Amino acid sequence: MQQRPDKTDLLAAVARFLEREVKPAIKDPALAFRVLIAASLTGIVAGELQTEDAATAAELSRLAAILPDTALAIGLEKKLATRADRQEALLALNRELCARLRRGAFAGDAQVWNHVSLTLRGELFTASPRFDTSNNIE
């Protein structure tokens, strides 16, 4: 597979083109707004491509520590080869975590709270880079 330019370069070029060349040429404000959304989505995908592997691995390992029985049951060890495998495992573990939270498990469990908080911070880093995750908010 050709590497130069790579996926991130291409997406960044599309975002830049939409923002700097297409948007200024559009007179209809509603359409200009949607062009900005398109540019922003392109940026989000570029960011996710860069962080996805590390973020998924970290989320899976935290989930496996919280739900060792589920990790064993779905054969997590053997399910990490491809991206599709990892996504499937992530979905299964998150589904189980939600089911248990719904049933009242993990009450007051700091490990679960910290895991969820870390996951959200990672997601915000790519989806909303300008979102302030500090405590400097009223």
Place this chain on the structure above:
Amino acid sequence: MSKNPGDLKAAIEAHLAAETGGSVTVRALEPLGGGACQDNYRVEVTLTAGDHRGDHVLVLRSDAVRSLPGSINRKDEFAVIGAAVRAGVKTPTARWLARDLVRPGAYAYFLDWANGVAIGRRVLRDADLAEARLALPRTLAVELAKIHTITPSTEPAPLPPAVIDVLAFTRDMVETMREPRPALFLALRWLEQHPMESPEVTLVHGDFRTGNFMVTPSGLEAILDWEFAHWGSPSWDIAWICMRSWRFGQNKLPVGGFARRDELYQVYEQASGRAISRKDVHYCEVLSNVRWAAGCAHQGERYLSGQESDIELIAIPRRGVEMEFEALRLIERGAS
């Protein structure tokens, strides 16, 4: 399918002629963008009879094909606006309710046109609105107190919107999401363990936020968009205007991005004679973030199901993470 412009023009003329008892000319008719649950049009009319004879600019507001969970139709909205106008709330009068006007089965009515700016970022930043912004917290507190004077017992006829069990409704939204989101289940559990303390029930505007306030340089012109009106705790509206989503980056000014909480609370408490429960407002703010996060996912499904193709819809779910984070942040912080 909505009618074509020529047929719609003729239908409006026939409906208003029957309502006013004189001939009617539609001089201009154009669709307005913006509503997810309504088809809105700007209409210029000349009426020759009735209390409103003369030239008018109106908004025609009709049910759209789809609605959002928790929203009411135009018939119920018409009744709610009537009650709000009787209570003295600054909101455009709704007139001439119709059925099948824009689309078969859809209700529609006409609103007096309101001038000004409602777009959130402009309300917070436009230089010519600087003075209006200073007066906003006070004016809005007084208007909100008026909305909350409307209770089931003050109304001559039963008002249609339901008493919504927001927690049950939100739980259902979270459980029907296609992607399991642990943050929302953590927040739901906290909500179940920390119920509201006040049982008071009033009319709740339901979408009382920057973006629905029409502002001119001389101040608040109108409160808009009653589609999420329902009976419930007055704390819902106070929490909703303070939600981070409507601060547009002004994170130190929780009231709509333009004021501190005490600027709104003090005047509201004086005007309404009701003490605001900080605990209940905190609960409502947490639950509103959970509800809005789940709503983001459901908006995305409208695109993913193939039914709609607006890029805005598929972009929304990535924003839902912000509300999930905010719900957990508020739980960690506690009431303020």
